[in-house]
Amino acid sequence: MNEQTKSYIFVTGSAGFIGFHLARRLLEEGYHVLGLDNINDYYDPTLKWDRLKILKAYKNFTFIKGSLENLELLESLFEQYNLPIVVHLAAQAGVRYSLKNPHQYIQSNLVGFMNILECCKDKKVEHLLYASSSSVYGNNKKIPFSIHDEVNEPISVYAATKRANELLAFTYSHLYKLPTTGLRFFTVYGPWGRPDMALFSFTKAILNDQPIEIYNYGHMKRDFTYIDDIIEPIMRLVKKGPPTDKTPPYKIYNLGHNKPVLLSDFIKTLEKKLGKQAHKIYLPLQPGDVTETYADINELIQDLSYQPQVSIEEGIENFVTWYKSYYKS
Template identity: 60%
Template sequence: MTILVTGAAGFVGFHLTNRLLKEGFNVIGIDNINDYYDTKLKQDRLAILEDYSNFTFYETDLADRYKIENLFQNNKFEVVINLAAQAGVRYSLENPNAYIDSNLVGFTNILEGCRNSKVKHLLYASSSSVYGANVKMPFSVHDNVDHPVSLYAATKKANELMAHTYSHLYGIPTTGLRFFTVYGPWGRPDMAYFSFTQKILNEEPIKVFNHGKMKRDFTFIDDIVEGIVRLIDKAPQPNKDWDRKNPDPGTSYAPYQIFNIGNNKPVELMEFINTLEELLGKKANMEFLPMQAGDVEATYADIEDLQMKVGYAPSTTLKDGLAEFVKWYRTYYTN
């Protein structure tokens, strides 16, 4: 089987591609290697992947329609996993056009590629951010998510709607994956756990928003990858019990489904910081600030649908996962 992974030099894309290559899949990876964060980190991830003979990489931007068309015309993909996106809630306040280009225009090009080449299964990254103003916990894929609080979240919600349309019109099986606060080795420097580690070690103050009164469903990268891999051969089927008078947002009469992939155990931000301090052997100098625009107070994944579909639930504890990250960070940044 040949699988296309977009965003292969990114955090989740790198780990997923590495796993697929180890399992013997042929993987074609694309990434635009943009400078949203340190490109050296992306190049170093790629260097690991390029050691595999069953990996081919193209530096390509999703928003480049003609390059994406050529990619699909020149290759036969049974499965496409779209992980390329402009990430980050806060950056969407500064550079909204980056989100339109990558997350909307780019995703349209992927959908068109899947349609024209009759891809058997499209899996794509959504985000826990789509829950926006929802406060009913845990967040369920069967709840409406019509009130995003950031442009990033709005583009991810739009991806789900766009995927549904293509499932309806063209019968393409599409699976949306709502990731919850992913962390781990080779992570993204713009994420709190990464920047906190850097600043604590450098004895610089860390910014603690909403005065520390936040909860996140931190999910270790290996658990995210396991969930994706288990879903690859589980292309969604139309839900025969779907009721147009009482529509279920998580499934459809079309071959379309949404899953949360989260640890199902929200952790308070202060507990997270204390755990990181313990692992680093250093105390944090904290600057307490109000809630930042586009943020939410808490995330908490209901993973019942994932468990029912593939018999899997993420299980890595925060302490174990952070220990893996700290070990990698110390190694990577001292070499």
């Protein structure tokens, strides 16, 4: 069977946190996966290579190192491989980093996304699923955040690029009938997570007797969502197929836990699981940060019959167990 007759699911950002977990689940269920990642140094690439090491142990995994901005490379992959389903998770992540390096976000999140859309359009891809973010809601005063809310006031460059992705996806769904599904992720955490995220950086600091910086004096609320509660609905969407009942074939889902946690309570739970107190430095709200995220997941329940399963206590415990094992601490 050559690469053109064999069907692959194309997972961009396959060495990233969510991409790795999704690729592994797909591989375990027997799908052929083509992974793409540029292994940039936004955080320690060793973690990315270690994730890839696990994926490369599967015979049905193929990995390509490269960037979304390289249109020629993307076109060659869509030409060489049969890619009916694309799960586009690659992006320059991070709200605060976007204040310092805005150009990086424009290249990766806008130019890169446009390249993906063009390839999907040209090859008449059956379903494009792509990562968006809860940050598109900005300082939305209506709680919980609904996919029906207006989201036209992003307060960071990162959030603006994610909202732009949703608008571009709608345009391609409208013009070319390209079926697209946007996934607004709400503060994803768990084993193999990103070092720039609070749980990872707090755990590292507490274990090393270093202080942790707590913004907005600990009064922020986040709808922390365990990685398994992100992967399961994506898998259901892959199996369910595109939103063909809609014109244009365009859909957005909130992927959140639907139970916001106060940052100060989150830290208390972490201290309990680590058996160690944190040295805390309280600071004001940072530019670009929102005070609360809270996902309305009615569509998720209605369309996919799925509700998040993993509590914050269980999720943090799983992460701490992984962290201590991985870093031998």
